[in-house]
Amino acid sequence: MILDLSRKHILIVDDKPTNLKVLATTLTEAGLDIAVATNGKMALQQVANDPPELILLDVLMPEIDGFETCKQLKANPETKDIPIIFMTALSDTIDKVRGLSLGAVDYITKPFETEEVIARINTHLQLRYLSKTVEQKNQQLTEALERLNKTQQQLIYQEKLATIGALTAGIVHELRNPLNFVKNYGEGSVELLDDLSEEIENNGSDLNETTVDYINELIGELRENALTITNNAQRAENVIKDMLSQSRSNGTEKQPTYLNALLDQALKLVYKSKNTEDNISNIQIHKDYDQTIGTIMLISGKMSRAFINLIDNAFYALQKRKQQCIESNIEYRPQLWLKTENLGNQIKIYIRDNGIGIPSDIQNQIFRPFFSTKPLQQGTGLGLSLTREIVDTHGGTLTLQNTSSDITEFIIEIPY
Numbered sequence: 001m002i003l004d005l006s007r008k009h010i011l012i013v014d015d016k017p018t019n020l021k022v023l024a025t026t027l028t029e030a031g032l033d034i035a036v037a038t039n040g041k042m043a044l045q046q047v048a049n050d051p052p053e054l055i056l057l058d059v060l061m062p063e064i065d066g067f068e069t070c071k072q073l074k075a076n077p078e079t080k081d082i083p084i085i086f087m088t089a090l091s092d093t094i095d096k097v098r099g100l101s102l103g104a105v106d107y108i109t110k111p112f113e114t115e116e117v118i119a120r121i122n123t124h125l126q127l128r129y130l131s132k133t134v135e136q137k138n139q140q141l142t143e144a145l146e147r148l149n150k151t152q153q154q155l156i157y158q159e160k161l162a163t164i165g166a167l168t169a170g171i172v173h174e175l176r177n178p179l180n181f182v183k184n185y186g187e188g189s190v191e192l193l194d195d196l197s198e199e200i201e202n203n204g205s206d207l208n209e210t211t212v213d214y215i216n217e218l219i220g221e222l223r224e225n226a227l228t229i230t231n232n233a234q235r236a237e238n239v240i241k242d243m244l245s246q247s248r249s250n251g252t253e254k255q256p257t258y259l260n261a262l263l264d265q266a267l268k269l270v271y272k273s274k275n276t277e278d279n280i281s282n283i284q285i286h287k288d289y290d291q292t293i294g295t296i297m298l299i300s301g302k303m304s305r306a307f308i309n310l311i312d313n314a315f316y317a318l319q320k321r322k323q324q325c326i327e328s329n330i331e332y333r334p335q336l337w338l339k340t341e342n343l344g345n346q347i348k349i350y351i352r353d354n355g356i357g358i359p360s361d362i363q364n365q366i367f368r369p370f371f372s373t374k375p376l377q378q379g380t381g382l383g384l385s386l387t388r389e390i391v392d393t394h395g396g397t398l399t400l401q402n403t404s405s406d407i408t409e410f411i412i413e414i415p416y
Helices: 017-029 040-049 066-075 093-101 114-203 209-248 259-277 300-328 383-393
Strands: 009-013 033-037 054-058 084-088 106-109 255-258 284-288 295-298 335-342 346-353 397-404 407-415
Touching: 009 017, 009 040, 017 033, 017 114, 033 040, 040 054, 040 066, 054 066, 054 114, 066 084, 066 093, 084 093, 084 114, 093 106, 106 114, 114 209, 255 259, 255 300, 259 284, 259 295, 259 300, 259 335, 259 346, 295 300, 300 335, 300 346, 300 383, 300 407, 383 397
Parallel strands: 009 033, 009 054, 054 084, 084 106, 284 335
Antiparallel strands: 255 295, 335 346, 346 407, 397 407
16 A cells, blocks of 8 residues: 655754755655754754654764664654654664664665655555554454443343342232231231230239239330331331332333322432441431422333432432541531422422532533443443433433532423
């Protein structure tokens, strides 16, 4: 392959004006863009200001000779890849070996043969072009491989989630019956203890006062235990109802949905799952739901997933900031704000936290698939991109509003 030499920028370095003139004329006629320098110091300065694609460098020059000039160019990361062809009248093999060992790619010998000079220049420009092309392709392949690996990891992760989800749904169904027994027997025990207390009160005259007091004390403790069992069974039942409601709402058809209830349910699900992993009871949650919002046509399962993603990210940011403040001995009050607003023809949902914030230099990347600031085990890099896609399918928009370095607010706008 013969490259088009037009506009290729070549620097000629020679302290002999006659040599410069001959080479400059010859190479200009061949279509090359020529720059000249008469010594090594001038050459180094020109290369720094306007890097050429190839350098023709004389060996014997005053002050800084060609060998030293080559050495300095190759030591600089910005110029080390520029091909250098030495020009010399020397025929000593040792000098040629020295030049090549310093990083030169070739030699041409004075007096110059025009066709040979152009051929060597073309060869090394072509080699450089191919080298850069291979480097770019390798970089592209590396990036593609990284994306493929990430995609594979995400697919495995999603498959695990799907499997866990299916298992969880089955387990939840299996738990409902024994949980109902626990709840019912707890409630029944409370009723029996109340009956026993009433019986002792009515017919306990044969018992001495101390015995009656002791029995009543035991009944009180048993009643308190039974109430605790009942209340916790009720809490567990509520969790199961929420999980079943979430698993059943994964259709693709829009249906009338109470937006405020859907948002609040998403908050409860995230809160319960996070509270199992970490103590988040100190997070202050502010809810401001516009009660004029009735039902709205939504794919409730998908929109719930969007809410869960945003709320989960907020809890992550709050926990991260809390950990940083503990390590720095700084007082901190983690807070989460959820707000809905009826604007007549559209609804706005605000999800805001005072966690670690989102740096301005990555804000334009956060909606890209697989982009994540979390460790792989804690984030897939798909949450925000999927959330935006869900909002888009509802004809809405999802935007980020960073009011300060530690305040993050996402706003969803959907037609009403």
